[in-house]
Structures are given as structure tokens and as C-alpha cells.
Amino acid sequence: MRFRTLTAAVALLALAAGCGSSGGEKTTSSEGKQLDKVTLTLNWYPYGEHAPFYYGKAQKIYEKHGIDLTINAGQGSQKTIQATAAGQNDFGWADTPALLAGVGTGMKVKSVGVFLQTTPSAVQFFSDKNIKSPADLKGKTIASTAGDALSKTFPAFLKVNGLQASDVKLQNLDAAGKMAAVLSSQTDALLGFATDQGPTIQEKGKKPVSYLKFADFGLNFYSNGLLTSVKNLSEKKDLVTRMVAATSEAWTAAGANESGAVDAMKGASEQLPSPTVLKEQFSATLKLLHTPATEGKAPGVNDEGDWRKTIQVFADAGVIDKAQEPSAYWDVSFAPKG
Known part of the structure; x- marks a missing residue:
């Protein structure tokens, strides 16, 4: 695609x-x-x-x-x-x-x-999800937007960290829907820019947000x-x-x-x-x-x-x-x- x-x-x-x-x-x-x-x-x-x-x-x-x-x-x-x-x-x-x-x-x-x-590309989640490394994403549901660069490169991020695309479940939503899904706990995390959604989610959710930044885990661009x-x-x-x-x-x-x-x-x-x-x-x-x-x-x-x-x-x-x-x-x- x-x-x-x-x-x-x-x-x-x-x-x-x-x-x-x-x-x-x-x-x-x-x-x-x-x-x-x-x-x-x-x-x-x-x-x-x-x-x-x-x-x-x-x-x-x-x-x-x-x-x-x-x-x-x-x-x-x-x-x-x-x-x-x-x-x-x-x-x-x-x-x-x-x-x-x-x-x-x-x-x-x-x-x-x-x-x-x-790249500011990152997996973003509330810190209480206790996700510390890419390995902790196994079995998690992650909000993404179909066809965007993040959804395209996420499989590469998983691969360089020893995971397969089938190890996680992606839920396709628009930009606003991704944040709403994390705030309502419908998904465990979202794919986005660490410089964009994260601070907003932290303010609205009134609790800390953490990140798995692509660039910190073997994939920069x-x-x-x-x-x-x-x-x-x-x-x-x-x-x-x-x-x-x-x-x-x-x-x-x-x-x-x-x-x-x-x-x-x-x-x-x-x-x-x-x-x-x-x-x-x-x-x-x-x-x-x-x-x-x-x-x-x-x-x-x-x-x-x-x-x-x-x-x-x-x-x-x-x-x-x-x-x-x-x-x-x-x-x-x-x-x-x-």
C-alpha cells in the first residue's frame, strides 16, 4: 500500500x-x-x-x-x-x-x-501502563492512522526491536480519535509525534505520559x-x-x-x-x-x-x-x- x-x-x-x-x-x-x-x-x-x-x-x-x-x-x-x-x-x-x-x-x-x-515519532502512553521498552508492547492495542508515515514505519520499529507486526493490535483512528482512545483507555497507546499529542494528553488526563521514541530504539529519520x-x-x-x-x-x-x-x-x-x-x-x-x-x-x-x-x-x-x-x-x- x-x-x-x-x-x-x-x-x-x-x-x-x-x-x-x-x-x-x-x-x-x-x-x-x-x-x-x-x-x-x-x-x-x-x-x-x-x-x-x-x-x-x-x-x-x-x-x-x-x-x-x-x-x-x-x-x-x-x-x-x-x-x-x-x-x-x-x-x-x-x-x-x-x-x-x-x-x-x-x-x-x-x-x-x-x-x-x-524524528519525534513515538509510541505514547500513560506512564501507569508500565511500558518500559518495545518488548512491553506485545499484546497491546495501539491507536494509529492508516496510511500515514507512522503506521508505515511502525513495523520497521518493531522489527529492529525483535518484534513482529502481529505482536500488537493497531486500531485505525483519525488524529483526534487517537487521543480520545488513549484518554478513555480504549487503547493502551497511540502512534504520534512526541512533540504534539503527548503534552496534550498529559494535560487532559491529569497524569504523566511516557514515550517509546523511535529514535531512542534504533530507528531515526x-x-x-x-x-x-x-x-x-x-x-x-x-x-x-x-x-x-x-x-x-x-x-x-x-x-x-x-x-x-x-x-x-x-x-x-x-x-x-x-x-x-x-x-x-x-x-x-x-x-x-x-x-x-x-x-x-x-x-x-x-x-x-x-x-x-x-x-x-x-x-x-x-x-x-x-x-x-x-x-x-x-x-x-x-x-x-x-
């Missing part, structure tokens, strides 16, 4: 992308500087991981780079990638496995830098990053360069002021988590920015070897039919400096 939803009708793209691409429009800042209007569609509704974008806008980091940024909520990485490839928005923030699958189906889109280089259409890469090189530089700078600045970054998210969405959850989400996200190969480098600087490892993980998992060269998925020429 592949990411079948990646071939969904183009008619759905405008809905997924919010208000769409800026189409080269210009605005003028309060200081009289001419700015390019740019749209960024997230992978999901705003949560703590996205704080740097709001902080970068509030602190006029994007404006400094000549960008008037509009941030739109997403409806999943796959739809964000579809919309970006079709030119419905200028840039997307999406999960790398969905990008690999999209390129594999012919979508003209590429990464210009993965920022979350350690690239996660969320910035992407744009191949057309933009060739026709708007200067804009892409500025957007990548501004985003890297925004992540650096937000990491130096976590509370300020989270405060910048006020009013971002009606579905916005509480300030406490946002802080936990963002703090956990900051631990994912580098691998040993990129430690000490600017956020968004990638290593070709890490790309190759990620591509191979998803080729082995059946997410992509063919493992192509990293250049098929990623354009290194826009890497941030510093």
Missing part, C-alpha cells in the same frame, strides 16, 4: 492550502520597505513546533529579509505537499516521508531544508522541514534563498527565547493548545534540530548522508517504490549560512 491520498484530486488543493499563493504580490512595511508577500502552509493546525514562524514574524525577522509572511494552518503533510506542488501556496512545512512519497508519484516539489532531523515547488526553485531563487535564511534565523532566535516564541502564537488558531502545552511541545521540538553530522550548524542545514539513511528507511518500509538520489528530493543550494 502506498500514500494513495497523494493522488487526490487537484480540486481539493485550494481547501488544503488556505488562501493560496501570493502570486508575486508586493506590500510595503511600516518603514517603507518593499516586501514580497509569501504564504506558508503548515503541516497541521498550529502547535508548539510552529512557534518559530510566529516569533519570526512578530520580531520582523521575515520582514528584514524582505518577506511579508502569511502563515496558514494545514490539514496534514500530504495535503500541504500537494498544495505546494500545485502552486496553491509558496512554501510548505511538512514531514519528509510524505515528501518522498509525493516526489515518487511525480509531484514537482523539493525540500529546501529539513529542520527536525531527529528526517521529519518536518521547509519545501517549495520546483518552479519556485528555478524562477524565484532569490525569494527561496531569503525565505530559507529567514526561517533558519527565526528558529535560532526562538530557541534563545522559548517563552517569547510561545507567546507570539497567541491568537494563531481556535484550536491552539494551552500555553503550558505549547511550551512543552516547543521545548521538546528544539531537541530534534540536529544529528551528529549537523551539530553546531544553523537550523535547516542538512547532511547528504542523513538524507540517504532516511530515503533507505522509507524504501525498506514500502513508502516509496524506488530510492532515488537525495537531489531528487532536496535542493542543497539554498542551505542557510552560519
Whole structure:
């Protein structure tokens, strides 16, 4: 089975992308500087991981780079990638496995830098379940979403830890349903991002949540990053360069002021988590920015070897039919400096 939803009708793209691409429009800042209007569609509704974008806008980091940024909520990485490839928005923030699958189906889109280089993918559960290692998952019921990257890579996670897919039972639910199932004890755990659902479940359930993080148990791969259409890469090189530089700078600045970054998210969405959850989400996200190969480098600087490892993980998992060269998925020429 592949990411079948990646071939969904183009008619759905405008809905997924919010208000769409800026189409080269210009605005003028309060200081009289001419700015390019740019749209960024997230992978999901705003949560703590996205704080740097709001902080970068509030602190006029994007404006400094000549960008008037509009941030739109997403409806999943796959739809964000579809919309970006079709030119419905200028840039997307999406999960790398969905990008690999999209390129594999012919979508003209590429990464210009993965920022979350350690996957937040995890099995999440209340600590009183007494699950300490992957072996403790045997016989457990786990909420998942059919067809997403987590459900695709979970068998690989089980395999590297000496388990088989038949050792656990997966219950297919949507994003909200997964959390509800854990909160109501209908399932023992869920598959999700440790930087997303876990803090929310802990707050709502009023008891500690624990994790089996894929990266801690033998399976790491690239996660969320910035992407744009191949057309933009060739026709708007200067804009892409500025957007990548501004985003890297925004992540650096937000990491130096976590509370300020989270405060910048006020009013971002009606579905916005509480300030406490946002802080936990963002703090956990900051631990994912580098691998040993990129430690000490600017956020968004990638290593070709890490790309190759990620591509191979998803080729082995059946997410992509063919493992192509990293250049098929990623354009290194826009890497941030510093």
C-alpha cells in the first residue's frame, strides 16, 4: 500500500492550502520597505513546533529579509505537499516521508531544508501502563492512522526491536480519535509525534505520559522541514534563498527565547493548545534540530548522508517504490549560512 491520498484530486488543493499563493504580490512595511508577500502552509493546525514562524514574524525577522509572511494552518503533510506542488501556496512545512512519497508519484516539489532531523515519532502512553521498552508492547492495542508515515514505519520499529507486526493490535483512528482512545483507555497507546499529542494528553488526563521514541530504539529519520515547488526553485531563487535564511534565523532566535516564541502564537488558531502545552511541545521540538553530522550548524542545514539513511528507511518500509538520489528530493543550494 502506498500514500494513495497523494493522488487526490487537484480540486481539493485550494481547501488544503488556505488562501493560496501570493502570486508575486508586493506590500510595503511600516518603514517603507518593499516586501514580497509569501504564504506558508503548515503541516497541521498550529502547535508548539510552529512557534518559530510566529516569533519570526512578530520580531520582523521575515520582514528584514524582505518577506511579508502569511502563515496558514494545514490539514496534514500530504495535503500541504500537494498544495505546494500545485502552486496553491509558496512554501510548505511538512514531514519528509510524505515528501518522498509525493516526489515518487511525480509531484514537482523539493525540500529546501529539513529542520527536525531527529524524528519525534513515538509510541505514547500513560506512564501507569508500565511500558518500559518495545518488548512491553506485545499484546497491546495501539491507536494509529492508516496510511500515514507512522503506521508505515511502525513495523520497521518493531522489527529492529525483535518484534513482529502481529505482536500488537493497531486500531485505525483519525488524529483526534487517537487521543480520545488513549484518554478513555480504549487503547493502551497511540502512534504520534512526541512533540504534539503527548503534552496534550498529559494535560487532559491529569497524569504523566511516557514515550517509546523511535529514535531512542534504533530507528531515526528526517521529519518536518521547509519545501517549495520546483518552479519556485528555478524562477524565484532569490525569494527561496531569503525565505530559507529567514526561517533558519527565526528558529535560532526562538530557541534563545522559548517563552517569547510561545507567546507570539497567541491568537494563531481556535484550536491552539494551552500555553503550558505549547511550551512543552516547543521545548521538546528544539531537541530534534540536529544529528551528529549537523551539530553546531544553523537550523535547516542538512547532511547528504542523513538524507540517504532516511530515503533507505522509507524504501525498506514500502513508502516509496524506488530510492532515488537525495537531489531528487532536496535542493542543497539554498542551505542557510552560519
